[in-house]
Amino acid sequence: MRRGDYIVYVDESGDHNLVDFDPQYPRFVLAFCIVKIEHYVDHVVPFVQRLKFEFFGHDMVVLHEREIRQRARPFDNLMNEAIRTKFMTRIDELFNSSRIDIVASVIRKPEFRERRGAQLNPYEVALEFGLERVFLQLQKRGQVGRKTFVVFEGRGRTEDRDLELAFRRILDTTTMRGMAQTLEFLCVDKKTNSSGLQIADLVARPIGIHDLRPSQSNHAWDVIEPKIVRGPNNRVRGYGLKIYP
Structure with a gap:
């Protein structure tokens, strides 16, 4: 089988517990970032590396949205507002300059539980939509039957x-012809310093926050939203963004 021209990175925000979940964030988000391998190697990875050296002096730092937001180590240098402003500007530049397409599934936990019960795993529902929409994008780009890795961050042996x-x-x-011959599963250790997985991590929560509080100012969403896959009439919902129910 020929290898594809693209790679897909996946990360999540929130957990998929339907019984005892955080009432302040009753969402589960699964975000898929599709990027052409050539562009990823030539632009995305060097940009992320330069950013790390610029702000931390080494490239061992792993970009995590939660730690950045909380300014927890090693991001405690962001306590300095001038540094934080410059850092966030560079993150914006990373997204604005990178050709990344985003597909995301948002599960509204209370409504999901009421409609489907607590036994159905929302992760699988989010995963199915995401994989189907990713495959449709690959299909448009002539990638059917060409092995395309879908990369997940490991959460533990059983998980x-x-x-x-x-x-x-x-x-x-699936009823989608060619999907099984195209998508390939890959799960990597949580400690893997992957630029693609870190970008997916930066994407997931802002999407959940926007769904939870759409009228709230959300700069990260404003940067991410243009990257979300669109359908006819520039529609996002139901094409690059599935909100369930």
């Missing part, structure tokens, strides 16, 4: 095994 089973179950039952 990773369950995730792979869910992934393969979706591919085994």
Whole structure:
């Protein structure tokens, strides 16, 4: 099988617990970032590396949205407002200059539980939509039948095994011709310093916050939203963004 020209990075925001979830953030978001490998190697990775050296003096830092937002170590230098402003400007530049397409699933937990019960795993529902929409984008780009890795961050041996089973179950039952021959599962250690996974991490929560509080100022959403896959009439909902229910 020929290898594809693209790679997909996936990360989540929130957990998929439907029983005891945070009432301040009753959302689960699964975000998929699609990027052409050539562009990723030539532009995205060098940009992320330069950013790390610029602000931290080394490239061992892993960009995590939560730690950046809370200014927790190693991002405690962002306590300085001038440094924080410059850092966030560079993050904006990373997204604005990178050709990344985003697909995301948002699960509204209370409504999901009421409609579907607490036994159905919202992760699998979010995953199925995401994989289908990713495949449609690859199909448009002539990638059907060309192996394209979908990269997830590991969460533990049991969770990773369950995730792979869910992934393969979706591919085994899909009605989309060529999807099973195109998408390939890859789960990597949480400590892996992957620029793609870090970008997916930066994407997921702002999407959830926008759905939760759409009238609230959300600069990260404003930067991310143009990257979300669109359908006819420039529509995002139902194309690059699935909100359930």
